[in-house]
Amino acid sequence: MFQSFESTSDPSAGPGRLARLRDHLRAEGLAGFLVPRADVHQGEYVAARDERLQWLTGFTGSAGFAILLPDVAGVFIDGRYRVQVKHQVDLSAFTPVPWPEVKPGPWIAEHLAEGVLGFDPWLHSADEIARLTAALEGHAVTLRPVANAVDAIWPDQPAPPMGAAFAHPVSLAGESSTAKRDRLSATLRRDGQSAAIITLPDSLCWLLNLRGADVPRNPILHGFAILRDDGTVDAFIAPAKLGEAARRALDAGIRLHPVEDFAAALKSLSGKVRVDRATAPLAVQHLIEEGGATVAWGDDPCRLPKAAKNEAEVQGMREAHLRDGAAMAEFLCWLSEAAPKGGLTEIDVVTALEGHRRATNHLHDISFDTICGAGPNGAIMHYRVTQETNRPVGLNELLLVDSGAQYADGTTDITRTMAVGDPGDEARDCYTRVLQGLIAISRARFPRGIAGRDLDALARFPLWVAGQDFDHGTGHGVGAFLSVHEGPQRISRISEVPLEPGMILSNEPGYYREGAFGIRLENLIVVQVAPELGDKRDQLCFETLTFTPFDRSLIRADRLSPDERAWLDAYHAEVLARIGPRLSAPALAWLQAACAPL
Structure with missing residues (x-):
């Protein structure tokens, strides 16, 4: 496990x-x-x-x-x-x-x-x-x-992590490290900057086409980098992390140094040095200025290029989600039979789901500790089950399962809320409102330049009219075999970053009633150029990556508009077409019933 x-x-x-x-x-x-x-x-x-x-x-x-x-x-x-x-x-x-x-x-x-x-x-x-x-x-x-x-x-503070680094192939990255650095260094020369400081681990991994194992669940590598205006880079990474295979994958423009040399290197810089005011430690500014160079505040040059995935990365994410969708279908088929019999606990559910993902023979890791909340535990938004909190999956209540996987070709993150028995009309009403919010985001078309804050209300409106809401953002960015939470893109009231083609986000409205139940539904979506309509304005839309059915027993079909019903039926038909051929016979029979038109 x-x-x-x-x-x-x-x-x-x-x-x-x-x-x-x-x-x-x-x-x-x-x-x-x-x-x-x-x-x-x-x-x-x-x-x-x-x-x-x-x-x-x-x-x-x-x-x-x-x-x-x-x-x-x-x-x-x-x-x-x-x-x-x-x-x-x-x-x-x-x-x-x-x-x-x-x-x-x-x-x-x-x-x-x-x-x-x-x-x-x-x-x-x-x-x-x-x-x-x-x-x-x-x-x-x-x-x-x-x-x-x-x-x-802290007398027994753990040692710094020393996870082994490994190469992320160009076939999945879609672009060599050299090409990435050439592209970014051109912006430094344009802005009269001699270098840019890279402190975010996912930026470092993306720039060098490396992955690592320095934190749980996310294949990132701890270290720092100084990207020069000539396209070369000084990377400060503990030598023990870089084995022979990882070193061979690095090109001649990447100079390796022990991480302890980073502070001295900052003091040796000259000219204007780009530093991200929002993400770089304050100590970086102090060391650069101590050495006599000038800090030029500006965004981490990797963040937007990393967020706007290229076609190879998007295609990898598509395949990862099909694989993961099959594992989810096998799991939900098992759950539909096992849960009503009684005797299951939250830990049993988490263990079974990881087992189905392992059965793909492609699982690198889970992308975060699975959130499995039965009944009132579902209202704890980031609940993590332990031996002490492990709750039985009771009859006539809701079960919320938020999970994901790390595969070499992509990162997944999906939430489904299921009924075990009959949780009552109030739960169905709330579930249907949450589903309507997810559908609204999925169907959205919007002009270029629109940010996540401009779309966030679409997911909340069905809840707002009922006097309800949820206390988290509607969606976060997701990396390609990187961090399951990726910036700067997100769907949130405070997000001012314009959405761009290739950005991958979660679409996850919810509703939580403390002490009673929690509901969250989540698909991953990727920003795409929208097909031309009307007066042919330049618009964007979302392609859904996640293919797993929603619990029909919780949907109040009479509350859905014709357009919402049409979207849901089309989505379920696509789930069946894409996932069905990958399933065992019992899971296929379950999926056919789960994806039948409303």
Whole structure:
């Protein structure tokens, strides 16, 4: 099993660790300290060594941060984690703070009259510290870059990850590293910049056509790079990660250095150096300026090219989703027979699903720990089942399963919510509204230049008219055999990045009722040029990549419009045509019934 079911959260340890941290801060003359979820690469996914927020507080979510002051320790969490955090931290020591509704600057000013607040400059971006500094202007609180205070009191902190790197073939990447670097370096020369700093692991992997194993579930490699304006690159990667085969895959324009040499290399730069203000650690800016070069703020040059997949990457994602769709059909066929008999638990479901993906003989890893929430556990948006929380799959309730896989040709992420028995009309009504939101995004046509924020309301409108909503974005970007959460594209109220052909996103509206049930439905979609219609305006649309039926027993067909019904029937017909030939006889019979017209 890739997934384990051990609990990684220990709320009972939090108060003692917090007390030791406060003792350390007093000795250093600090009134408080910032503890982000991020590591030095500012990525969402972190290695065990960098799980400082989890180690200190017990909170295991993929986003959030803590601000530790003498009299209060705030754990800032967004809407996805409002339920989860209450189960994972000791509420006598830590205070959950709803973020971004509550901003850190005003919160600090309210709880700290004066003093110095420490932060690790390798764990915060320049943008983040600038915003916080501005918010504290006029208050007697100052920010100071310091050595990491959590590391100072963490006696058994794990060693840095040393996962083996391996080549990602051009046949799947669709473009050589040399061609990518030539393309990007031309933009540096155009802008009069001598170099660009690469700190995001997925950018490093994309640029060098490498993959790695430095964090769970995502095949990324930790390291840094300096892309020069002549198309060469200095890559700073621990030598132990690069075996002979990986080194042979690198061309002559890639110079390798130990990761410890990165700081000195930053100080040796000259001219204008592009740094991404939103993703690069603040320490990068300090080191470049210390050496006399000029920081030119600009986007990581890899992010948009990486997000706009080429045809080889899109075709790989299509094939990965067909393979994964067959595994899902075999799993759902099994579940439809096993669940009504009783005796299943959430762990049983997770184990069975991974088994069906393993049976493809192409599974590299799962793309994240499967979220399998039975009944009220489905309302915990990023719930991870453990031996302690493992719940039976009960009769007459909903079962939410959010899962994905990493294959060499693509990354998948799919959510389906199923009925076990009869969960009642209220559950069906809510399910149908969520499905209507997914269909609305799937059918969308829109002009070039439209961003995710312009589409987000389409998925919410059916819920809004019923006085309901969901507290997460409608969709995140997805990498091609890379991170299952990829920026900068997303479908969200705060996303200003225009969507471009080749961008892959999730389409996942939901509805959650704490203590009762959760509903989420998710397909992956890819932005395409729309066929010409009407006055032949330049428009884009979405191609659906995911092929798995929706639970017919939960659909209120009388609530769907004719266009919605037509989309759903056409989608199910395509699922049957594409997935059916890949299935065993029992699964094919199940799929034929699941995909019958409404």
